[in-house]
Amino acid sequence: MVRKTKEDAEITRQLIIDAARETFFVRGVSRTPMETIAEKAGVTRGAIYWHFRNKTDLFQAMREQVFLPLIDRMDGILLVESEDDPLSCIERFFTSTIQVLNDDLKTRRTYEVMMTRCEYVDEFAEVLRLILSNCSGFVEKIELVYKRAQDKGQLRPGDDPAALAMDSHFFFTGLLHMWVKDVEDGNIRKNAIQAIKAHIALRRR
Amino acid sequence: MVRKTKEDAEITRQLIIDAARETFFVRGVSRTPMETIAEKAGVTRGAIYWHFRNKTDLFQAMREQVFLPLIDRMDGILLVESEDDPLSCIERFFTSTIQVLNDDLKTRRTYEVMMTRCEYVDEFAEVLRLILSNCSGFVEKIELVYKRAQDKGQLRPGDDPAALAMDSHFFFTGLLHMWVKDVEDGNIRKNAIQAIKAHIALRRR
DNA sequence: TGGTTTACATACATTCATGTTTGTTTATAA
DNA sequence: TTATAAACAAACATGAATGTATGTAAACCA
Incomplete structure (x- = not known):
């Protein structure tokens, strides 16, 4: 392989991320050598170090690729003011997230890697903090929707x-x-x- | 240091487990060299390899030390037949688990290591399976208690x-x-x- | 059309971790 | 009381993995 066009380079970058995700899944992040990722992607370590500073950087790229769209989706479903069934709104959000996990291998693998194949220390500790702060936003949004549900009389009194x-x-x-x-x-x-249905039903008046 | 009595050896073993837990917490399991654990325990790697086959074995020892008593405690609280307030039973179990985590550093650190500092692949994959099967037992027990609560008319109809x-x-x-x-x-x-209180209150008639 | 830069491959240097083997001392049992 | 085995320490051998530095060919721009 030699020099490619900008588009080719982008493809290579994506191949590396894909290879990383699969290898992280099989061997765990810290037990995955760059060499293995390179082999799986059909490139050499040189290519990886060209596109990413190190393994953490590569990990972040993999992570953001599925998390950024997921956050957008959350806002899209939860923050629709023009909704007269807020409780179903929450149910739909939960359900659709599970659907995405079920249907989209990339997203599922990324979650699997982040939840069971990664050690959150040193540079990775920041990732954990990011996720945590993300959760806070999540709770706030849900609370807003529950308030709307309350206004519409959907919740049980008290x-x-x-x-x-x-x-x-x-x-x-x-x-x-x-x-x-x-x-x-x-x-x-x-x-x-x-289970999601039952969870929401528990709240409905 | 030289040859010790059986009791001394047991102390050494415990020192190693303690050192492992702390070091796992700080550096993550896979990024923790045996050498670091040995230093922290005031021994050499030789001592560790005498007491444990490898890092996985040491990890398991650390894990069992807090998990076995925790399972016993669960049974103790949940499976008391002579209880006329089953719902409070569940609440007490949740609350007391949090209390243990809060008060007992060893237990807390072990949980922290297992949830954020460990990659569940290869030999560790089995640990995950163990935890999962443990969860199934947990759900069954809780369901039993909820059934008792239902019999006593504590739950909301439906x-x-x-x-x-x-x-x-x-x-x-x-x-x-x-x-x-x-x-x-x-x-x-x-x-x-x-939050636990609120969770249980949601169920009370 | 030639120089510059991009997008890699290859080679190099270094560090580090593991598992095993051997050595040493002492408790303990016969 | 002495041989044995327990409980380590120290030394050894080996194999990775990382990051960087260098080489190189093609795209791209002037």
Whole structure:
């Protein structure tokens, strides 16, 4: 291989990210040598070090590729003012996230890598902080939707939107973790949608 | 140092496990060289390889030391037949688990290592499976308690014990994850007990 | 059309971690 | 009381993995 056009270079970059994701998944991030990623991508380490500063940089690129669109999607579903069934809004968001995980291999693998194949120390500790702050935003948005649901009289009397939001956040965090880790049995993956329905039903008046 | 008695050897073994836990926490499991653990424990690698086959073996020892008693505690709290307030039973179990995490550094560090400083591949993949199967048992036990609560008329009419159990499982899994990861802000750690209360209140008639 | 830069491949230097083997001392059991 | 084995320390051998430096050919621009 030799010199390519700008578009070719972009393809190479993408090949490297794809190879990294798969190899991270199989061997874990820290146990994955750059050499292995390079082989899988059909390039040499030189190519990787041209496109990325180091493994952390490559990891970040892989991560952002699925997380940025996911955050956009969240806002798209949750923050629609013109909605007269806010509770279903939340349900739809949860359900569709699971759907994406189920249908899109890239997204699923990225989640799998981030949740079970990565050690959050040193340079990676910052990633954890990023995710955490992201969660805060998530809770706030959900709380807003629950408030709208309350205004529309959807909630049971006495239920506090803030408490419901926290509860839903923990629920969904747990569901995601178990869903991703449930590779063998498949029991959770089968019942995830139903569990979401039940979770929301618990709130409905 | 030279030859010790059986009790001295046991002390050394414990020193190694303690050192491993702390070092795993600081540097991550795979980025922790045996040498570093040895230094921290005040021994040489020779001592570690005498007590443990390799790093995985050492990791397992660390893990079992806090997990086995924790499972016993779960049974102890959840499976008391002579209880006329099953819902509070579950609440107490959740609350006390958080309390243990909060008060006992060894347990907390072990959880931190297992949730954010370990890559579950190869030999470690089995650990994940172990945890998963453990969770199944957990859900079953909770479901049993919810059934007892239903019999005593504690639940809202129409609520299904199995669905409630799943929901609680996800809730607690998520709470644990966020609690452990919430090192900087401390917001979740402050409100955990309250969130548990709210979660159970959502079920009470 | 020739120089410059891009997009890599190749080669190099260095560091580090693991597992094993051998050596040493002492508790312990026969 | 002495041989054995436990509980390590120290030395050895080996194999990676990383980052950088250098080489190179083609695209691109003047």
